[in-house]
Amino acid sequence: MKAAVFSRYGPPEVLEVKDVHKPVPKEDEVLVRVHATTVCAGDWRIRKADPFLGRIITGLWRPRITIPGMEFAGTVESVGKAVTHFSAGDEVFGSPGFKFGANAEYVCVRENGTLAKKPVNMSFEEAAAVLFGGVSALYFLRKARIQSGQKILIYGASGSVGVFAVQLAKHFGAHVTAVCSTPNLDLVKSLGAEQALDYTREDFSKAAQVYDIVFDTVGKSGWARSLKVLKRGGYYVRVGGSGRLLSMLGDIVRGMWVTFTGAAKSIGGIAGESAGDLEFLKRLIEADKLRTVIDRRYTLDEIAEAHRYVEAGHKKGHVVIVLEQTKC
Numbered sequence: 278m279k280a281a282v283f284s285r286y287g288p289p290e291v292l293e294v295k296d297v298h299k300p301v302p303k304e305d306e307v308l309v310r311v312h313a314t315t316v317c318a319g320d321w322r323i324r325k326a327d328p329f330l331g332r333i334i335t336g337l338w339r340p341r342i343t344i345p346g347m348e349f350a351g352t353v354e355s356v357g358k359a360v361t362h363f364s365a366g367d368e369v370f371g372s373p374g375f376k377f378g379a380n381a382e383y384v385c386v387r388e389n390g391t392l393a394k395k396p397v398n399m400s401f402e403e404a405a406a407v408l409f410g411g412v413s414a415l416y417f418l419r420k421a422r423i424q425s426g427q428k429i430l431i432y433g434a435s436g437s438v439g440v441f442a443v444q445l446a447k448h449f450g451a452h453v454t455a456v457c458s459t460p461n462l463d464l465v466k467s468l469g470a471e472q473a474l475d476y477t478r479e480d481f482s483k484a485a486q487v488y489d490i491v492f493d494t495v496g497k498s499g500w501a502r503s504l505k506v507l508k509r510g511g512y513y514v515r516v517g518g519s520g521r522l523l524s525m526l527g528d529i530v531r532g533m534w535v536t537f538t539g540a541a542k543s544i545g546g547i548a549g550e551s552a553g554d555l556e557f558l559k560r561l562i563e564a565d566k567l568r569t570v571i572d573r574r575y576t577l578d579e580i581a582e583a584h585r586y587v588e589a590g591h592k593k594g595h596v597v598i599v600l601e602q603t604k605c
């Protein structure tokens with residue numbers, strides 16, 4: 278099968294499309310023929326080994342994971358002997374999680390992993406782009422114990438985590454203020470934000486507003502500005518960050534301090550994925566309460582170009598790779 282492959286860490290050019298062995302499903306696994314997959318922040322970070330210390334997990338000198346891709350939608354090709362919930366021909370969407378490997382014609386995932394039947398009202402391209410942003414946004418909004426009637430500021434509202442955070446916060450009944458750049462103001466309003474602030478023209482901390490939650494998807498809201506607009510004891514959520522060791526350590530220490538003093542509850546770390554979350558998102562999608570935003574589409578052969586665009590950090594929603602075999 279064809280797959281995007283990198284055998285050393287580095288810039289987008291380390292990616293090549295190669296013929297590799299088609300995976301064989303284990304007893305509890307499902308083999309999916311991938312129709313659409315994505316390039317997300319997790320993909321360029323693993324290709325580049327960013328943060329550097331991630332190499333402890335992904336391989337010190339050479340990457341142990343060589344095929345990127347954290348999201349896919351496709352058709353079940355075959356299943357392992359112990360699989361009971363899926364069969365050949367099912368249209369599914371899911372994620373191999375931190376095993377990666379979805380930027381390929383075929384991928385194997387555990388039946389009990391992050392895998393569900395594709396929402397009936399979504400194309401493969403749309404469904405492929407739900408996992409990374411949708412599950413991460415849901416995980417961190419739940420960590421912040423979001424409740425109806427609360428005020429939330431979502432900083433970095435137009436990326437893959439942001440577009441789902443805005444829609445999910447609305448679903449949970451919160452009043453949403455979204456922060457993004459000028460070209461994305463209409464987009465975030467169309468997703469349900471009551472207010473949209475342009476970070477290139479105004480400083481959100483100078484508007485006379487107080488929030489129950491400050492939800493930063495990109496790690497650029499800043500501690501001082503965020504605490505200034507956060508009500509005492511509110512949640513300061515940092516989904517993304519620079520990946521630099523000193524800044525990560527600084528965030529941990531400051532987080533512990535503000536939590537200790539009662540100024541704010543600091544939330545960070547890595548989002549968890551569960552099949553239950555995927556079913557939850559699927560129900561919202563089928564009720565027309567959640568949609569994906571596709572910025573650009575590329576073919577597998579254009580994988581390096583797609584990485585270059587995503588790594589620049591200004592995509593709107595998602596970047597989808599459409600597999601040649603089934604352009605949908």
Ligand SMILES: NC(=O)c1ccc[n+]([C@@H]2O[C@H](COP(=O)([O-])OP(=O)(O)OC[C@H]3O[C@@H](n4cnc5c(N)ncnc54)[C@H](OP(=O)(O)O)[C@@H]3O)[C@@H](O)[C@H]2O)c1
Binds near residue numbers: 435515
């Ligand atoms: N902790 C976890 O488990 C977890 C899970 C998922 C993602 N992440 C991390 O979260 C981060 C965001 O992921 P993503 O997939 O949403 O990224 P993304 O899709 O690349 O989006 C980045 C967004 O950030 C905005 N942005 C860039 N610079 C900004 C600035 N100075 N101020 C405000 N907004 C700015 C951009 O909007 P404009 O074009 O309008 O500037 C863009 O829409 C990544 O670092 C990723 O690694 C962490």
